[in-house]
Amino acid sequence: MLGEGHEVSCLDEDPEAHTRLEVGLDKGWEDLGGRFTVGTGLETDALLAAGIESADAFIAATNGDNTNIVIAQIAQKRYEVPTVIARILDPLRAEWYREQGMHTICPTRVAIDMLESAVRDAPSREAA
Amino acid sequence: MYVIVVGAGKVGWNLARELLEKNHEVTVIESNRRRYLTVEQELEHNITYGDASELWVLERAGIERADLVIAVTGDDEDNMLICQVAREKYEVEQIIARVNNPRNKPHFDLLGVKPSVSATDLILRLLEHEVPEYGLVHLLDLQEEQLEIIEMLLGRDSRVTGRRVGDLSMPEGSLLISVLREGKGFVPSADTVLKEGDEVLAVLDPGREDDLKELFGPAVGGNGAG
Numbered sequence: 001m002l003g004e005g006h007e008v009s010c011l012d013e014d015p016e017a018h019t020r021l022e023v024g025l026d027k028g029w030e031d032l033g034g035r036f037t038v039g040t041g042l043e044t045d046a047l048l049a050a051g052i053e054s055a056d057a058f059i060a061a062t063n064g065d066n067t068n069i070v071i072a073q074i075a076q077k078r079y080e081v082p083t084v085i086a087r088i089l090d091p092l093r094a095e096w097y098r099e100q101g102m103h104t105i106c107p108t109r110v111a112i113d114m115l116e117s118a119v120r121d122a123p124s125r126e127a128a
Numbered sequence: 129m130y131v132i133v134v135g136a137g138k139v140g141w142n143l144a145r146e147l148l149e150k151n152h153e154v155t156v157i158e159s160n161r162r163r164y165l166t167v168e169q170e171l172e173h174n175i176t177y178g179d180a181s182e183l184w185v186l187e188r189a190g191i192e193r194a195d196l197v198i199a200v201t202g203d204d205e206d207n208m209l210i211c212q213v214a215r216e217k218y219e220v221e222q223i224i225a226r227v228n229n230p231r232n233k234p235h236f237d238l239l240g241v242k243p244s245v246s247a248t249d250l251i252l253r254l255l256e257h258e259v260p261e262y263g264l265v266h267l268l269d270l271q272e273e274q275l276e277i278i279e280m281l282l283g284r285d286s287r288v289t290g291r292r293v294g295d296l297s298m299p300e301g302s303l304l305i306s307v308l309r310e311g312k313g314f315v316p317s318a319d320t321v322l323k324e325g326d327e328v329l330a331v332l333d334p335g336r337e338d339d340l341k342e343l344f345g346p347a348v349g350g351n352g353a354g
Contacts, residue, residue, distance in 0.1 A: 042205070042232060066181055066205035070235060077238055092183045096217060 009035035041071035057083040135201035200226040294318030301333035
């Protein structure tokens, strides 16, 4: 998204994640206009430092469903970010929170759909 | 009343005990297998194994007919979301969530999770109110290090109120580490004089609780104060 000319700010509790951001880039993350903040999404100070108050979109994609659901609601309700997306692995909860008006992406659901269609499209032994 | 308690730590376990004693129907949900097996020896069918963040685990525990859901795990996000779905999805009448990190309290409020209580605060008082002999609450077990941290609230007739810390004969293997007075904590010196209403924190070798209770007792509420 940075490459498309958007302003991107990353928040991660692991400072090492910054190194990962720069893999495959020919310039530094900051040199390309990116921002990086060390902290967790439950820390108000970290969210503010990452610029949540001026964000047009907020993506909660940590490796914990619960964290994502909570910080997505914080972004939505407290900071009124216009677009908020949460990654939720648990399909049941992804569905319920979607019904509550949260924009959720469920990688598990996506993978199941892809796997299902791959199997459906595969030729059966008899047909072969 | 049917009560679901999430988390079988010290708080959850003791809450369940109390509620069972008062003839309520209780199911405790615990996600740590080892902890579950330990507590299951006492609570038997009143505890179930699973991650209460998952809706099917809550449903298996019968959340649809629960009158009260209490989330007292050590994880604030878990406590928040379990209570949120309990109220909003399963329309549970009453919820109580434990706040582990007081800084997360505004998040509980934002998500509409009320009441939320800080473990060192309200649950302690509730327990003491409900259980007079409950003068001492475990805050932390450092199993690897073989140490425990406990908290005691000093009542009017505690044997140590009005006495200098330096004059207390603390049991061997125990140490007074902090005093909470009027919402502020400080490390006591030998000259600190203990007062009624002080909450004292002590670190101790496991098994020393009774000695400390003896020294600091009687527990709050023990003589009708509760």
